[in-house]
Amino acid sequence: MKVGFIGLGVMGAPMALNILKHGHELTVFDRSPEAVARLVKAGARSAATAREVGAASEIVVTMLPEPQHVEQVVLGADGLAEGLPAGGIVIEMSTIDPATSRRVGDALRARGMELVDSPVGKTSEHAVSGTLTLMVGGNQAAIERATPVLNCMGTDTYYCGGPGTGHAMKMTNNLLATTIMVANTEALAIGVKNGLTLELMQEVMRTTMAWNQQFAVAMPKKAFLGDDSPGFAIRLACKDVRLACEAAEQMGFEASVGRGAQATMDRAIAMGLGDRDTAALMFIREKELDIEIRQRPAALQKVA
Numbered sequence: 001m002k003v004g005f006i007g008l009g010v011m012g013a014p015m016a017l018n019i020l021k022h023g024h025e026l027t028v029f030d031r032s033p034e035a036v037a038r039l040v041k042a043g044a045r046s047a048a049t050a051r052e053v054g055a056a057s058e059i060v061v062t063m064l065p066e067p068q069h070v071e072q073v074v075l076g077a078d079g080l081a082e083g084l085p086a087g088g089i090v091i092e093m094s095t096i097d098p099a100t101s102r103r104v105g106d107a108l109r110a111r112g113m114e115l116v117d118s119p120v121g122k123t124s125e126h127a128v129s130g131t132l133t134l135m136v137g138g139n140q141a142a143i144e145r146a147t148p149v150l151n152c153m154g155t156d157t158y159y160c161g162g163p164g165t166g167h168a169m170k171m172t173n174n175l176l177a178t179t180i181m182v183a184n185t186e187a188l189a190i191g192v193k194n195g196l197t198l199e200l201m202q203e204v205m206r207t208t209m210a211w212n213q214q215f216a217v218a219m220p221k222k223a224f225l226g227d228d229s230p231g232f233a234i235r236l237a238c239k240d241v242r243l244a245c246e247a248a249e250q251m252g253f254e255a256s257v258g259r260g261a262q263a264t265m266d267r268a269i270a271m272g273l274g275d276r277d278t279a280a281l282m283f284i285r286e287k288e289l290d291i292e293i294r295q296r297p298a299a300l301q302k303v304a
Protein backbone atom coordinates (compact mmCIF):
# COMPACT_ATOMS: atom_id res chain seq x y z
CA MET A 1 0.00 0.00 0.00
CA LYS A 2 1.01 3.62 -0.43
CA VAL A 3 1.11 4.90 3.13
CA GLY A 4 1.97 8.33 4.53
CA PHE A 5 3.10 9.23 8.06
CA ILE A 6 3.16 12.65 9.74
CA GLY A 7 4.63 13.18 13.22
CA LEU A 8 7.85 11.20 13.68
CA GLY A 9 8.45 11.74 17.40
CA VAL A 10 9.05 9.35 20.31
CA MET A 11 6.04 7.25 19.26
CA GLY A 12 5.62 8.10 15.56
CA ALA A 13 9.16 7.25 14.44
CA PRO A 14 9.10 3.59 15.57
CA MET A 15 5.48 3.19 14.38
CA ALA A 16 6.48 4.47 10.92
CA LEU A 17 9.47 2.10 10.88
CA ASN A 18 7.14 -0.82 11.53
CA ILE A 19 4.98 0.18 8.55
CA LEU A 20 8.13 0.18 6.39
CA LYS A 21 9.17 -3.22 7.76
CA HIS A 22 5.84 -4.68 6.60
CA GLY A 23 6.74 -3.75 3.02
CA HIS A 24 4.49 -0.71 2.47
CA GLU A 25 5.66 2.24 0.40
CA LEU A 26 6.07 5.07 2.93
CA THR A 27 6.14 8.88 2.50
CA VAL A 28 6.84 10.94 5.62
CA PHE A 29 6.72 14.53 6.90
CA ASP A 30 7.65 16.17 10.20
CA ARG A 31 8.51 19.76 11.02
CA SER A 32 11.82 18.42 12.37
CA PRO A 33 14.25 17.69 9.49
CA GLU A 34 16.29 15.36 11.76
CA ALA A 35 13.21 13.23 12.44
CA VAL A 36 12.56 12.95 8.67
CA ALA A 37 16.21 12.10 7.92
CA ARG A 38 16.10 9.06 10.24
CA LEU A 39 13.12 7.61 8.36
CA VAL A 40 14.58 8.39 4.94
CA LYS A 41 17.71 6.48 5.96
CA ALA A 42 15.48 3.50 6.72
CA GLY A 43 13.88 3.62 3.25
CA ALA A 44 11.02 6.14 3.43
CA ARG A 45 10.50 9.00 0.98
CA SER A 46 10.29 12.52 2.35
CA ALA A 47 7.70 15.15 1.43
CA ALA A 48 7.97 18.91 1.89
CA THR A 49 4.40 19.38 3.20
CA ALA A 50 1.48 17.41 4.59
CA ARG A 51 -0.32 18.04 1.27
CA GLU A 52 2.50 16.24 -0.58
CA VAL A 53 2.24 13.29 1.79
CA GLY A 54 -1.48 13.11 1.02
CA ALA A 55 -0.90 13.27 -2.74
CA ALA A 56 1.50 10.30 -2.54
CA SER A 57 -0.70 8.09 -0.34
CA GLU A 58 -3.90 6.06 -0.05
CA ILE A 59 -3.76 6.03 3.75
CA VAL A 60 -1.98 8.56 6.00
CA VAL A 61 -1.21 8.14 9.70
CA THR A 62 -0.97 11.23 11.93
CA MET A 63 0.83 11.03 15.30
CA LEU A 64 1.07 14.60 16.56
CA PRO A 65 1.23 16.25 20.01
CA GLU A 66 -2.06 18.16 20.41
CA PRO A 67 -5.49 18.75 18.80
CA GLN A 68 -4.43 22.03 17.15
CA HIS A 69 -1.54 20.28 15.38
CA VAL A 70 -3.94 17.66 14.00
CA GLU A 71 -6.38 20.32 12.74
CA GLN A 72 -3.57 22.27 11.12
CA VAL A 73 -1.88 19.26 9.50
CA VAL A 74 -5.13 17.77 8.18
CA LEU A 75 -7.27 20.81 7.33
CA GLY A 76 -4.84 23.77 7.27
CA ALA A 77 -3.06 25.41 4.34
CA ASP A 78 -0.92 22.84 2.50
CA GLY A 79 -2.62 20.24 4.66
CA LEU A 80 -3.42 16.61 4.05
CA ALA A 81 -6.96 17.25 2.83
CA GLU A 82 -5.59 19.30 -0.07
CA GLY A 83 -3.50 16.37 -1.34
CA LEU A 84 -5.21 13.12 -0.38
CA PRO A 85 -7.23 11.63 -3.28
CA ALA A 86 -10.98 11.00 -2.89
CA GLY A 87 -11.51 7.78 -0.94
CA GLY A 88 -8.28 8.37 0.98
CA ILE A 89 -8.14 7.57 4.70
CA VAL A 90 -6.50 9.44 7.57
CA ILE A 91 -5.72 7.23 10.59
CA GLU A 92 -5.49 9.71 13.47
CA MET A 93 -3.44 8.12 16.28
CA SER A 94 -2.53 11.10 18.50
CA THR A 95 -4.22 11.57 21.87
CA ILE A 96 -6.78 14.31 21.17
CA ASP A 97 -10.29 15.10 22.38
CA PRO A 98 -13.24 13.34 20.71
CA ALA A 99 -14.87 16.66 19.69
CA THR A 100 -11.85 17.68 17.58
CA SER A 101 -11.65 14.14 16.20
CA ARG A 102 -15.30 14.28 15.05
CA ARG A 103 -14.94 17.79 13.64
CA VAL A 104 -11.87 16.86 11.57
CA GLY A 105 -13.53 13.59 10.51
CA ASP A 106 -16.71 15.38 9.38
CA ALA A 107 -14.67 17.88 7.35
CA LEU A 108 -12.82 15.03 5.62
CA ARG A 109 -16.06 13.12 4.91
CA ALA A 110 -17.52 16.26 3.33
CA ARG A 111 -14.63 16.04 0.85
CA GLY A 112 -15.08 12.32 0.13
CA MET A 113 -12.35 11.08 2.48
CA GLU A 114 -12.49 9.18 5.76
CA LEU A 115 -11.02 9.47 9.23
CA VAL A 116 -10.38 6.43 11.41
CA ASP A 117 -9.45 7.30 14.98
CA SER A 118 -6.97 4.92 16.55
CA PRO A 119 -5.07 6.42 19.47
CA VAL A 120 -2.66 4.07 21.16
CA GLY A 121 -2.08 2.62 24.61
CA LYS A 122 1.09 1.32 26.30
CA THR A 123 4.56 2.85 25.88
CA SER A 124 7.30 3.82 23.44
CA GLU A 125 8.82 0.32 23.94
CA HIS A 126 5.61 -1.16 22.55
CA ALA A 127 5.73 1.31 19.65
CA VAL A 128 9.14 -0.18 18.80
CA SER A 129 7.97 -3.79 19.05
CA GLY A 130 4.70 -3.08 17.16
CA THR A 131 2.61 -4.32 20.09
CA LEU A 132 0.62 -1.19 20.98
CA THR A 133 -2.98 -1.27 22.17
CA LEU A 134 -5.19 0.33 19.49
CA MET A 135 -8.51 1.99 20.41
CA VAL A 136 -10.33 2.22 17.11
CA GLY A 137 -13.36 4.31 16.20
CA GLY A 138 -14.94 5.14 12.84
CA ASN A 139 -17.00 3.75 10.04
CA GLN A 140 -16.69 -0.01 9.60
CA ALA A 141 -15.73 0.00 5.90
CA ALA A 142 -12.93 2.53 6.46
CA ILE A 143 -11.64 0.57 9.46
CA GLU A 144 -11.49 -2.60 7.36
CA ARG A 145 -9.42 -0.81 4.71
CA ALA A 146 -7.13 0.65 7.39
CA THR A 147 -6.60 -2.69 9.17
CA PRO A 148 -3.46 -3.84 7.29
CA VAL A 149 -1.74 -0.58 8.32
CA LEU A 150 -3.06 -0.74 11.90
CA ASN A 151 -1.76 -4.31 12.21
CA CYS A 152 1.81 -3.10 11.55
CA MET A 153 1.72 -1.08 14.79
CA GLY A 154 -0.49 -2.85 17.31
CA THR A 155 -1.51 -6.26 18.55
CA ASP A 156 -4.34 -5.49 20.98
CA THR A 157 -7.04 -3.86 18.86
CA TYR A 158 -10.36 -2.77 20.34
CA TYR A 159 -13.26 -1.53 18.23
CA CYS A 160 -14.83 1.21 20.36
CA GLY A 161 -17.68 2.35 18.08
CA GLY A 162 -18.37 5.14 15.58
CA PRO A 163 -16.26 8.24 14.81
CA GLY A 164 -14.52 9.76 17.85
CA THR A 165 -15.06 6.80 20.19
CA GLY A 166 -11.43 5.67 19.97
CA HIS A 167 -10.32 9.12 21.09
CA ALA A 168 -12.98 9.14 23.83
CA MET A 169 -11.63 5.78 25.08
CA LYS A 170 -8.04 7.02 25.09
CA MET A 171 -8.87 10.32 26.82
CA THR A 172 -10.76 8.45 29.54
CA ASN A 173 -7.91 5.97 29.93
CA ASN A 174 -5.29 8.68 30.31
CA LEU A 175 -7.34 10.75 32.75
CA LEU A 176 -7.45 7.71 35.02
CA ALA A 177 -3.88 6.44 34.45
CA THR A 178 -2.33 9.87 34.99
CA THR A 179 -4.36 10.89 38.04
CA ILE A 180 -3.44 7.53 39.64
CA MET A 181 0.24 8.18 38.90
CA VAL A 182 0.13 11.72 40.35
CA ALA A 183 -1.76 10.42 43.41
CA ASN A 184 0.99 7.81 43.91
CA THR A 185 3.70 10.48 43.96
CA GLU A 186 1.72 12.47 46.53
CA ALA A 187 0.95 9.53 48.86
CA LEU A 188 4.43 8.00 48.68
CA ALA A 189 6.06 11.36 49.42
CA ILE A 190 3.85 11.86 52.48
CA GLY A 191 4.70 8.32 53.61
CA VAL A 192 8.45 8.81 53.27
CA LYS A 193 8.27 12.19 55.02
CA ASN A 194 6.52 10.36 57.89
CA GLY A 195 9.38 7.87 58.19
CA LEU A 196 8.10 4.97 56.04
CA THR A 197 10.35 3.32 53.46
CA LEU A 198 9.28 2.78 49.87
CA GLU A 199 9.87 -0.95 50.35
CA LEU A 200 7.54 -1.14 53.36
CA MET A 201 4.81 0.75 51.50
CA GLN A 202 5.18 -1.66 48.58
CA GLU A 203 4.95 -4.72 50.87
CA VAL A 204 1.87 -3.46 52.64
CA MET A 205 0.03 -1.81 49.80
CA ARG A 206 0.34 -4.77 47.47
CA THR A 207 -2.16 -6.46 49.83
CA THR A 208 -4.58 -3.48 49.90
CA MET A 209 -6.80 -1.48 47.58
CA ALA A 210 -3.98 1.08 47.12
CA TRP A 211 -2.07 -1.26 44.76
CA ASN A 212 -2.18 -0.16 41.12
CA GLN A 213 -0.31 -0.78 37.86
CA GLN A 214 1.55 2.54 38.01
CA PHE A 215 2.91 1.66 41.45
CA ALA A 216 3.51 -2.02 40.62
CA VAL A 217 4.90 -1.84 37.09
CA ALA A 218 5.61 1.62 35.66
CA MET A 219 7.21 3.49 38.57
CA PRO A 220 9.74 0.75 39.53
CA LYS A 221 11.07 0.88 35.94
CA LYS A 222 11.77 4.64 35.94
CA ALA A 223 10.70 6.94 38.80
CA PHE A 224 11.99 4.73 41.62
CA LEU A 225 15.34 4.41 39.80
CA GLY A 226 15.71 8.17 39.40
CA ASP A 227 15.35 7.83 35.61
CA ASP A 228 13.34 10.53 33.79
CA SER A 229 14.82 9.99 30.32
CA PRO A 230 12.33 10.61 27.44
CA GLY A 231 9.34 8.30 27.39
CA PHE A 232 6.02 9.99 28.08
CA ALA A 233 6.61 13.73 28.43
CA ILE A 234 4.94 15.65 31.28
CA ARG A 235 3.66 18.23 28.75
CA LEU A 236 1.75 15.45 26.94
CA ALA A 237 0.38 13.82 30.11
CA CYS A 238 -0.77 17.25 31.27
CA LYS A 239 -2.44 17.91 27.91
CA ASP A 240 -4.38 14.63 28.13
CA VAL A 241 -5.73 15.41 31.60
CA ARG A 242 -6.55 19.00 30.61
CA LEU A 243 -8.48 17.81 27.52
CA ALA A 244 -10.47 15.33 29.65
CA CYS A 245 -11.29 18.00 32.25
CA GLU A 246 -12.33 20.48 29.56
CA ALA A 247 -14.53 17.85 27.90
CA ALA A 248 -16.14 17.13 31.29
CA GLU A 249 -16.71 20.82 31.97
CA GLN A 250 -18.37 21.20 28.57
CA MET A 251 -20.85 18.61 29.86
CA GLY A 252 -21.40 20.70 32.99
CA PHE A 253 -19.39 18.30 35.17
CA GLU A 254 -16.39 19.28 37.25
CA ALA A 255 -13.49 16.77 37.04
CA SER A 256 -11.89 17.99 40.27
CA VAL A 257 -9.50 15.05 40.74
CA GLY A 258 -8.19 15.56 37.22
CA ARG A 259 -7.80 19.32 37.76
CA GLY A 260 -5.75 18.56 40.90
CA ALA A 261 -3.39 16.30 38.95
CA GLN A 262 -3.17 18.93 36.22
CA ALA A 263 -2.11 21.56 38.78
CA THR A 264 0.84 19.36 39.82
CA MET A 265 1.88 18.92 36.19
CA ASP A 266 1.41 22.63 35.42
CA ARG A 267 3.82 23.33 38.26
CA ALA A 268 6.36 20.90 36.78
CA ILE A 269 6.03 22.57 33.37
CA ALA A 270 6.56 26.00 34.97
CA MET A 271 9.76 24.57 36.48
CA GLY A 272 11.00 23.73 32.95
CA LEU A 273 10.32 19.97 33.20
CA GLY A 274 7.68 19.72 30.44
CA ASP A 275 9.83 17.62 28.11
CA ARG A 276 10.96 15.23 30.85
CA ASP A 277 9.29 11.88 31.46
CA THR A 278 6.42 11.80 33.96
CA ALA A 279 8.91 10.10 36.34
CA ALA A 280 10.17 13.63 37.05
CA LEU A 281 6.91 14.35 38.92
CA MET A 282 8.27 12.19 41.73
CA PHE A 283 11.42 14.31 41.84
CA ILE A 284 9.34 17.46 42.42
CA ARG A 285 7.84 15.85 45.53
CA GLU A 286 11.33 14.97 46.70
CA LYS A 287 12.44 18.54 46.24
CA GLU A 288 9.35 20.00 47.91
CA LEU A 289 9.62 17.76 50.99
CA ASP A 290 13.42 17.39 51.04
CA ILE A 291 13.29 13.58 50.87
CA GLU A 292 14.47 10.83 48.53
CA ILE A 293 12.13 8.16 47.17
CA ARG A 294 14.36 5.54 45.56
CA GLN A 295 14.19 1.80 45.31
CA ARG A 296 17.05 -0.29 46.69
CA PRO A 297 18.12 -2.82 43.98
CA ALA A 298 17.51 -5.83 46.24
CA ALA A 299 13.96 -4.72 46.98
CA LEU A 300 13.38 -4.08 43.29
CA GLN A 301 14.22 -7.70 42.47
CA LYS A 302 11.81 -8.88 45.14
CA VAL A 303 8.94 -6.80 43.69
CA ALA A 304 9.66 -7.97 40.13
Ligand code: NAD
Pocket (backbone or CB within 6 Å): 006, 007, 008, 009, 010, 011, 012, 029, 030, 031, 032, 035, 063, 064, 065, 066, 069, 072, 073, 093, 094, 095, 096, 120, 121, 122, 123, 124, 231, 232, 233, 236, 237, 240
Ligand atom coordinates in the same frame (compact mmCIF):
# COMPACT_ATOMS: atom_id res chain seq x y z
P1 NAD B 1 6.52 13.87 20.34
O1 NAD B 1 6.41 15.27 20.80
O2 NAD B 1 7.75 13.06 20.66
O3 NAD B 1 6.37 13.83 18.73
C1 NAD B 1 5.52 14.64 17.99
C2 NAD B 1 6.13 14.87 16.61
O4 NAD B 1 5.23 15.66 15.84
C3 NAD B 1 7.48 15.62 16.65
O5 NAD B 1 8.43 14.93 15.86
C4 NAD B 1 7.13 17.00 16.06
O6 NAD B 1 8.22 17.58 15.37
C5 NAD B 1 5.98 16.63 15.12
N1 NAD B 1 5.10 17.77 14.83
C6 NAD B 1 4.48 18.59 15.71
N2 NAD B 1 3.72 19.50 15.06
C7 NAD B 1 3.87 19.24 13.74
C8 NAD B 1 3.35 19.84 12.57
N3 NAD B 1 2.51 20.88 12.63
N4 NAD B 1 3.72 19.32 11.38
C9 NAD B 1 4.56 18.27 11.32
N5 NAD B 1 5.10 17.66 12.38
C10 NAD B 1 4.75 18.15 13.59
O7 NAD B 1 5.22 13.11 20.87
P2 NAD B 1 5.00 11.53 21.08
O8 NAD B 1 5.46 11.12 22.44
O9 NAD B 1 5.45 10.80 19.86
O10 NAD B 1 3.38 11.51 21.17
C11 NAD B 1 2.56 11.74 20.02
C12 NAD B 1 1.11 11.61 20.45
O11 NAD B 1 0.88 10.30 21.01
C13 NAD B 1 0.68 12.60 21.54
O12 NAD B 1 -0.64 13.01 21.32
C14 NAD B 1 0.81 11.78 22.83
O13 NAD B 1 -0.03 12.28 23.85
C15 NAD B 1 0.42 10.39 22.34
N6 NAD B 1 0.98 9.26 23.10
C16 NAD B 1 2.26 9.28 23.57
C17 NAD B 1 2.76 8.17 24.28
C18 NAD B 1 4.19 8.14 24.82
O14 NAD B 1 4.48 7.26 25.65
N7 NAD B 1 5.08 9.04 24.39
C19 NAD B 1 1.96 7.04 24.46
C20 NAD B 1 0.66 7.04 23.93
C21 NAD B 1 0.18 8.15 23.25
